[in-house]
Amino acid sequence: MRLEVDIASKTFTSAAGEVHDVLAGIRFTLEAGEVGVLVGPSGCGKSTMLRILAGLDPDYRGHVSRPAAARIGMVFQEPRLLPWRSVEDNVRLAAPLADEAKLSALFAILELDAHRSHFPGELSLGLARRVALARAFAIEPDFLILDEPLASLDGPLAARLRDQIAILVDRRTVMTLLVTHDIDDAARLGDRLFLLSPRPARIVAEVAIRTPRSARGDAAIATIKADIARRMAGDPTGRVA
Amino acid sequence: MPRLLSSAVFLATWWIASLLIGDVKLPPPPAVLAAVISEARSGALFLHLGVTLARVALAFTLAMSLGSAIGYLMGRVRLADRLGDPWLILLLNLPALVVIVLAYIWAGLTEVAAIAAIAINKLPTAVVTLREGTRALDASLDEMATVFALPRWTRFRHVILPQLAPYIAAAARSGLSLVWKIVLVAELLGRSNGVGFQIGVAFQLFDIPLLLAYSLSFTAVVLVIETLLVQPFELRLFRWRPRAA
Numbered sequence: 306m307r308l309e310v311d312i313a314s315k316t317f318t319s320a321a322g323e324v325h326d327v328l329a330g331i332r333f334t335l336e337a338g339e340v341g342v343l344v345g346p347s348g349c350g351k352s353t354m355l356r357i358l359a360g361l362d363p364d365y366r367g368h369v370s371r372p373a374a375a376r377i378g379m380v381f382q383e384p385r386l387l388p389w390r391s392v393e394d395n396v397r398l399a400a401p402l403a404d405e406a407k408l409s410a411l412f413a414i415l416e417l418d419a420h421r422s423h424f425p426g427e428l429s430l431g432l433a434r435r436v437a438l439a440r441a442f443a444i445e446p447d448f449l450i451l452d453e454p455l456a457s458l459d460g461p462l463a464a465r466l467r468d469q470i471a472i473l474v475d476r477r478t479v480m481t482l483l484v485t486h487d488i489d490d491a492a493r494l495g496d497r498l499f500l501l502s503p504r505p506a507r508i509v510a511e512v513a514i515r516t517p518r519s520a521r522g523d524a525a526i527a528t529i530k531a532d533i534a535r536r537m538a539g540d541p542t543g544r545v546a
Numbered sequence: 547m548p549r550l551l552s553s554a555v556f557l558a559t560w561w562i563a564s565l566l567i568g569d570v571k572l573p574p575p576p577a578v579l580a581a582v583i584s585e586a587r588s589g590a591l592f593l594h595l596g597v598t599l600a601r602v603a604l605a606f607t608l609a610m611s612l613g614s615a616i617g618y619l620m621g622r623v624r625l626a627d628r629l630g631d632p633w634l635i636l637l638l639n640l641p642a643l644v645v646i647v648l649a650y651i652w653a654g655l656t657e658v659a660a661i662a663a664i665a666i667n668k669l670p671t672a673v674v675t676l677r678e679g680t681r682a683l684d685a686s687l688d689e690m691a692t693v694f695a696l697p698r699w700t701r702f703r704h705v706i707l708p709q710l711a712p713y714i715a716a717a718a719r720s721g722l723s724l725v726w727k728i729v730l731v732a733e734l735l736g737r738s739n740g741v742g743f744q745i746g747v748a749f750q751l752f753d754i755p756l757l758l759a760y761s762l763s764f765t766a767v768v769l770v771i772e773t774l775l776v777q778p779f780e781l782r783l784f785r786w787r788p789r790a791a
Binding site for chain 2: 356359360361376377378379381383385387388389390394398399401424426440444450
């Protein structure tokens with residue numbers, strides 16, 4: 306199971322007819338069991354890239370090879386739940402084969418037990434995000450795509466949700482691609498980081514983190530973050546933690 | 547309680563008006579009630595109401611299912627929209643009477659002609675409403691369904707249909723009231739039974755109690771169907787919405 310991405314360019318024509326370059330030279334590979342993190346400034350084209358990788362946008366120059374018949378679980382930037390179905394039904398519809406024991410465990414980890422029968426309109430954004438995560442994990446994906454799952458959540462809540470994601474990602478072998486503009490999230494969750502330039506986005510550096518997620522203390526995180534900051538500033542001689 | 551009160555006001559107004567106008571032109575409630583009872587005793591009332599209801603049910607089902615399918619297609623496929631649009635405008639603006647008369651001329655004074663004529667009158671409004679609903683479908687939920695590879699039926703039943711539900715409800719609501727009105731005209735012009743036919747007979751005999759007896763029985767049936775069938779169904783359909791309006 307392996308993802309190979311080689312996108313030469315992606316352009317986008319605005320309603321006014323102007324042509325914008327969104328992506329320019331994105332090339333990387335991701336192995337099963339790895340968490341790849343795309344780090345870049347807001348609006349650099351990260352979501353556009355995820356749409357291409359998820360197979361939603363065939364209009365680009367280049368080549369993406371996804372494992373055939375890979376089950377994809379995706380958490381969009383907005384939760385994208387079905388407002389007319391309960392929390393539980395939202396998850397079950399995406400994952401009709403998931404058994405009750407697995408769902409219970411998943412709802413327990415994400416602290417959704419009390420909300421199973423609620424409708425999405427009755428949930429806060431943080432809860433809705435967790436339902437979207439539950440849906441993506443419930444299908445037992447081979448390829449998990451997370452588009453800024455922690456954006457616009459307050460500090461402590463984002464930290465808790467980040468820990469929950471770490472637990473879920475480590476429970477089984479899954480290829481994960483996370484997009485974020487937050488260096489802290491990248492340092493805590495990623496195995497390999499791909500640092501992106503502003504639009505049109507290209508990969509300016511690749512950072513591999515060898516310390517396992519659970520063993521990263523505050524000192525290790527600080528080192529990794531300093532390394533990322535240096536690489537983003539254009540210094541290629543970074544040390545790998 | 548407010549419903550009861552408003553019915554009482556209606557009855558009182560009617561009674562007073564009949565006293566002022568004279569009971570030849572507007573018979574008072576007891577006279578009409580007597581006509582209702584005698585028609586019910588002979589069984590004629592139920593026969594004619596039943597026949598009319600059956601026509602409404604058939605024409606309504608036909609127009610709704612066909613109209614929804616065509617509207618969905620026109621909302622999704624551009625070519626279908628372009629091809630169908632002139633027809634739609636023609637049908638929307640064709641007077642009901644023209645459709646009914648032509649149907650009777652071309653297909654004879656038959657049951658098929660009557661039901662088809664009623665259905666054709668209702669069809670274009672269903673198409674227009676459903677086309678609008680289909681155009682308003684949420685593309686982001688479509689993407690979600692694609693990524694999660696939801697099977698075709700699941701997608702239709704749980705992603706698309708709930709989004710179309712308010713439009714289907716609106717089309718059904720306005721369509722039902724249109725069908726209630728048109729069915730009587732179709733019966734008056736070309737059938738030998740049904741409420742419309744009986745009203746025509748009462749008109750020729752100038753039998754105003756009979757005329758009112760059938761009109762009011764018909765209205766009562768419409769009211770019962772609205773409150774016992776249509777409204778509870780809508781309530782159930784939209785229970786996920788936060789309570790408002």
